[in-house]
Amino acid sequence: MQVPSGYGLHHQNYIAPSGHYSQGPGKMTSLPLDSQCGDYYSGLYTVPTQNVVSPSTANQQPGAQQMYSRVPPAPHIVGSTLGSFQCAASSASHLHTSASQPYSSFVNHYNSPAVYSANSSVASQGFPSTCGHYAMSTVSNAAYPSVSYPSVPAGDPYGQMFTSQNAPPVRPAKDNSFSGQNTAISHPSSLPPPPSQQQHQQQSLAEYNTPSWSSAPGLPTQDSLKRNNTGSLAIANNNSANTVADCLSCPVIQNVHPPKSSPAVSTVLSGASSTRMPPAANHPVEPAASVTQPSELLQQKGMQYGEYVNNQASSAPTPLSSTSDDEEEEEEDEEAGIDSSSTTSSASPVPNSYDALEGGSYPDMLSSAASSPAPEPTPDPDPGPAPASTPVAPQPSKMAKPFGYGYPILQPGYQNATAPLNSGVQPSSTVYSGFQQYPQQYPGMNQLSSSLGGLSLQSSPQPESLRPINLTQERNILPVTPVLAPVPNLNLELKKLNCSPDSFRCTLTNIPQTQALLNKAKLPLGLLLHPFRDLTQLPVITSNTIVRCRSCRTYINPFVSFIDQRRWKCNLCYRVNDVPEEFMYNPLTRSYGEPHKRPEVQNSTVEFIASSDYMLRPPQPAVYLFVLDVSHNAVEAGYLTVLSQSLLENLDKLPGDSRTRIGFMTFDSTIHFYNLQEGLSQPQMLIVSDVDDVFLPTPDSLLVNLYESKELIKDLLNALPNMFTNTRETHSALGPALQAAFKLMSPTGGRVSVFQTQLPSLGAGLLQSREDPNQRSSTKVVQHLGPATDFYKKLALDCSGQQTAVDLFLLSSQYSDLASLACMSKYSAGCIYYYPSFHCAHNPSQAEKLQKDLKRYLTRKIGFEAVMRIRCTKGLSMHTFHGNFFVRSTDLLSLANINPDAGFAVQLSIEESLTDTSLVCFQTALLYTSSKGERRIRVHTLCLPVVSSLADVYAGVDVQAAICLLANMAVDRSVSSSLSDARDALVNAVVDSLSAYGSTISNLQHSALIAPSSLKLFPLYVLALLKQKAFRTGTSTRLDDRVYAMCQIKSQPLVHLMKMIHPNLYRIDRLTDEGAVHVNDRVVPQPPLQKLSAEKLTREGAFLMDCGSAFYIWIGKGCDNNFIEDVLGCPNFASIPQKMTYLPELDTLSSERARSFITWLRDGRPLSPILHVVKDESPAKTEFFQHLIEDRTEAAFSYYEFLLHVQQQICK
């Protein structure tokens, strides 16, 4: 620990471990330190990561468990360990300098006398060294018994414990027993499973459905493992050395399904490992529960398993007798709410049970590791090498560096979550070494002792997502590749089935067990939904009966469990339901009797064709009404031309069937209707001038069938732009026009598209200008964010009741009180488009944008008369919804229309403790009428693990989702309270969560601002939010712009919202094909992301900023003329026009690359972004520079200043 003083405390901690490692193998010594010196990250982190890796690899336990499993080896270990191990010992000792006390205490705690005795006995037997270790993780639903069992004496090291819960009762033996297929000495697979296991199985059966049960031909057991939803850890030690091999393997059963991640986990101790750990003694691992539970229990458990093992092995005597009932254990575990316990038996005399502890407490860790396919690989490798009964490690590569746990400096890849993949395969030996060497605990252990927790954090191998990062010292916080959604820490099977993060994301991928824990974490819990997203692949199911839970009406989904062939258990309310006869037949495979193979159970996103039970009335036709402002202002702006043009082009592409109807209304101070009845020679205009009491001049003929009256409609559209050219009418009777539209639409429902260009000034719903231009840049109070009148809201509610959505296109050059007008769309599930200072001649970029938006708007999918219900596992409840809709009930949103670009957010609260479950599920069911008149239900189901420790909660944070949810909450706050309140709340969100995290790592230096890796972007994003138009202060922001930004925050799906909040910056003057992706035969270069700071801009470069709704290409003064010529088509910098909104199609490589990249970015945007070419020096560059959010502005912090500010707040 005396490491380089130069580093802060923090560093020292990290370093220390490295020291260990180096010593350990004997090889080391120097390196880690050096590396550390060189680079903050590389140095500091490498060490820990290494540890992580090795252990993780060794333990094949999936994901988190592994990570955690490397518990601090007790000091004793050292003594026991032999020469090869010395390193470990030494390392341990080193570690202990600082932490020794805590550890010792810890050890004591864990090592109960009984345990020791066991160990001692083992030790006495004196096993040389080679111990093949098999760690299988079996997760039982409820309990995590840790078992230690002596493994077979001789060559076949395979004592594998396998508790497969999933295994069908029918063939328990098979599943349970781990057949050492590989090993020469294979354990009879047919051996009857111990009673305990059977119990497990039964439970598992009840709870789990194992979709694919059949085991692979070669490796039945492994397969079973994989399939098990619950991962069980069984560890078998092999004594390759033979003699008496007492391997105490401790299978830990985890209640928490979190183990899912661990399903297939097996840890193998190969001979190689044995070398390191001369004394072969396996110690029963203590389950995480152990924290609360006495170690004795563990031992007992271990003993039982041991027996079992012995039986299988038909060999070694079991030193321990099982004293406890499995059931009891299970129950206890459940009660304890232990997440997971993964145990690894170590060759060392010291009990390794820690891992179990850690594992238990940190199921999520798995996620990081687990995310990787670790589980699968693990099983295979294990059997192979193990069978040999030789010390050979399963994976050659790993084996190669037996001692190297520490040494091999991790490659960047390892640090990534994916790295863990390897872990599965790696020999346990490395793992063990890792354990011994690193006595570390996880922060989760805080309960034990905070100091311990701190230690563990520092030195322990952690999942990538928990890697502490000193924000103030990390200059390049932004990764070069786009940030991806974290993968929930589930087992592989569930992970594959889980809903795509594009449709369904949760801010915390590890759901805290209780509201108290959530409060402690200070993070928002909520869902981000994009339910009607355009999907390329969507299973559509037609069946007479849609299978749903009878009590909570949940749709059957991949996360339900089949108790037997005829019954399934709801995963939301736990009710047992019958499987209907029809469901027994699988239309895909044409087989009968496999309900778990039905598409509903194999896909988490499915669409049902609903029967008439799901209709209140016959499905409505697609009905579109356009309400157009034709006052002087509107005509002047010239939007009618663009609209007519777009409509004419897309008339045939309007979604709909033969019943599709369409209508037009225009208004200024009067309201004009158009009779388009088939048979008329030309459109007939009907004018209603009584705006105080609007009526429909003719009841029919105003909404006409699109196909029957197509000619008339075309005539009208062609005439429209010129009909009002000479109008002098400046008033706008929007309110009455909307009332008329409502009357027109109410019999059918449908979509009303309103085009408005100014403040409504006549009739109902008239508005006054509320904006004071002098207050635009005020830093104090921003008023008038809420509506001035409830007219539009009431109208929207009426419309919503009649299944009519109102979409607003606001094309105004001056204040139009969007805050009030937006209500018409907000509550009727419409959407809002805003084109500030629209003018078709003066502002061509806006005109182009409108045109593109209209194209998308007119042709995209649409669902009518929709409702969306969100269900979640009992114990959770919906708190607040965000988006455009009307909330009809606590979990029911009424959506008159649904479009593919609508996003929603839901805040959740935890009403009851979730201790008795390890998984929670969320299901959104969107019932809508398609444009073809079909009633359909689109169902998304998301499944997430529950965790009980704070560290796990932090490990699973989805920072982008959290930011989007916070943004939504901040919008609400600004409207209901004030903007400054909302800003404070945002800053507090950072301060609170980071300080809460800081307190979990207690003794870490307080001077630094530490964030877990999962949250490292949190402050940056919050700063970006504070500088976003919606929330910024001090910069001149028009009220409508601000309100529009808020509307977008509320209604945009996460992907688009994130770009709005934090744009992506790329350098595009040197695009290469390196790392390029191929999309539709085009090569799309993938330049790295740059951070949003002027320091990244060089005069010699050209940069593209992707803001979601706009692209800016900034051309530096010294930009290469070749680039300007090849891509922009201008001879030199000076000749680039001031307003350039497109890239010419030039036949050069760089032009092609740039264009294909931009096209690729544009694809799938709801608002087609407009390209602005911004020259350095041009006035437009302020637009560009305001997005460089890491830089300081007159009114706002730079990123670094913001961090200091946060740090200051934390220290207060």
Next chain:
Amino acid sequence: MQIIAFDELKTDYKNPIDQCNTLNPLVLPEYLIHAFFCVMFLCAAEWLTLGLNMPLLAYHIWRYMSRPVMSGPGLYDPTTIMNADILAYCQKEGWCKLAFYLLAFFYYLYGGYNFEIEYPSVYLQMLFVYETDTE
């Protein structure tokens, strides 16, 4: 009455729009009746009773001042009423007020025996409580 209504809302029996439409017209009368009583107490120089009622009166005034933007009378906005916080708040408010009115009723009743002069007000209050309870 309001409690029942909110419970209905929570359990999804009723459309929030309908519910708000039935509740909103009742809010103002309730407040006015309460204010009327306060004035009566003031006239009767029942300082203690008045003191007990003043906080509620102040609360009512504050509540009505900070109501959401709406054209009609009333407090409840169908678009926000389903928010868990607001719903819980309204429910709690309903229970508290019910308790207060009940206690006040018995207190007035007791007072009524002692001071016959207050009889009319007690009678009125009884009526009112009855009304709020059963509706």
